Amino acid sequence: MRNLAAQLSNYLCRRRVAFNQQSRNFSSSSSKEELALEHEVERKFGWLLKSLFFGTAIYAGYQFFPYMGENLMQQSVSLLRVKDPLFKRMGASRLARFAKDDESRMKIVELGGDKELINMLSTAKDDRTRKAALNALAELSHSDEVLASLHRAGAIPIIRSAPSSLEDADVEKFKLSLIKRFQDLKYDMSS
Secondary structure, three states: OHHHHHHHHHHHHHHHHHHHHHHHHHHOOOOHHHHHHHHHHHHHHHHHHHHHHHHHHHHHHHHHOOOOHHHHHHHHHHHOOOOOHHHHHHHHHHHHHHOOOHHHHHHHHHOOHHHHHHHHHHHOOOHHHHHHHHHHHHHHOOOHHHHHHHHHOOHHHHHHHOOOOOOOHHHHHHHHHHHHHHHHOOOOOOO
16 A cells, blocks of 8 residues: 555656646746746736735725815714714814815805804813814804804804803803804894
8 A cells, every 4th residue: 555655646746847847948938038028027017016006005095094175074074973072172173273264164064064063062061172162163253154154053042151161261262252253243142
């Protein structure tokens, strides 16, 4: 039995070696032109794979980490919908930073950020959350169109009913600046 196994393995090993020698001889031709052509194909295929990898990485990064433009604005508005006050404050502070011109302020209103900020202010349980909401609303109120949208959303009674802070004077400052802005444009303050 051992003899038969030894002969079989000998036969298979010799056949494998011969097969490998044939394939080696076939793939490594003696022509320099064919070798150059093989290197060129390998190089182009390598660049194709690298490009495919980087394209996939960029696409995935854009989907998973949307830190640019409207996506970040949308993400900030959606942070206002979360129950955790820390995330709400983060969303409000981002929106306050984005509200630098009328176009971005109107984009925030289109995304529903004004209503979410008013809701955040009405449900805020601590001074830091109130301050973040009032700061973002104050930044948004520099546009007359946004101020009209805030008035339609019922911001005046919510701003007036927001409790004053004994620890943070900025809460009162933001509150007064918003009320003054509504008065400057002659909105009905009794609503």
